[in-house]
Amino acid sequence: MGEYEIYALKYAGPFTSSGAFLMWLQDWEKVEKRNYYIWCIKGAGETVVVDAGVSPNLAKERNLAGYISPAEALSRIDVKADEVRRVILTHMHWDHSNGASLFPKATFYVQNKEYRFWLKDPIATRPPFEFMSDETAKAYLADLEGTDRLVLLKGDQEILPGIECLLAPGHSVGLQAVAVNTAKGPAIIGSDCAHTFRNYQEDWPSALIVDLVEWMKTYEKLRARVSSIDLLFPGHDSIMFENYPGVAEGVTRLV
Ligand SMILES: [Zn+2]
DSSP, X not given: OXXXXXXXXXXXXXXXXXXXXXXXXXXXXXXXXXXXXXXXXXXXXXXXXXXXXXXXXXXXXXXXXXXXXXXXXXXXXXXXXXXXXXXXXXXXXXXXHGGGGGOTTOEEEEEHHHHHHHHHOGGGGSHHHHTTOOHHHHHHHHHHTTSTTXXXXXXXXXXXXXXXXXXXXSSSTTOEEEEEEETTEEEEEOGGGOXXXXXXXXXXXXXXXXXXXXXXXXXXXXXXXXXXXXXXXXXXXXXHHHSSOEEETTEEXXX
8 A cells, every 4th residue: 555645735825714614603703814725645656636726817816815826836846737647626615626727637536426516406506505616617627527537436435545535525515535544544634524623623613514414424434534633634724834844835744
C-alpha cells in the first residue's frame, strides 16, 4: 500500500463571520475566521488533488479576499495543474468545484449521489441550495459525463492503493471524504463534513447541514477510521494554515 503526505493549500481568506456559522446555533456573539482550501496528496509516485477551488474569473466576480489561483498554489509545491491526472471533488459547492477547468487532463471523481442531485434534482435549484451551487462546474462536469474523465462513484471506493473515497453525507447530499494512508496511519480529508476541528471535537455541526442525522452517522464513520481525531481534517479551519509546518507560501503539510 502506498504511503502519502497531505498538503493544505489556502487559496482564499481569511474571511470572518459570526461563530454561529461554524458552530450551529452557538457563538452568535463571537467573530471567527475561516479560510478556503484545496488539498494535495503526494507520495508513491502519485499526485492527487482534492477539490478544485475557485477559478480566477469567479474570484474576481466575488472579490475573494486573499485569493490566489489554485493552479498557482499547486505550482508552489511543484505540481502543474494542467498535468494533474486525478482530482477528487469532495462535493459540488462553488468553493470546492468551480475551478474544475484548471485541470484539463484530470479525471474527476465525484459521488454519483452528489452529481445526480446537483444536475438532475429540481430541489437543487431552490434558493437555499442554489446559493451554494456553481453553474460553471455543473456545465463542465456535465460535458464530461460518459467519458473516462468523469468517474461517478457509488459509495466507498479505493482509487489508488491507500487512497479511498468515503461517502460521507450530511453537509451535502453526497459529499465524500478521502481516507489516506500516511506515516501516522490512516488520515482523512473530511472537507466540509466539518468546517473546523471543533465540530468534531465537540460533536456539533456547522450551520451548513442538509441532513443532521446523516451528518452524525458520517461523523461516527470517519472517527472510526482514524487512530486520533487530530487526523480528521476539516474543510475551512484557519488552524490548518496557522498551526502546521509551512512548506511554501500558503501551503502547509498536515501529515
Ligand atoms: Zn461545502
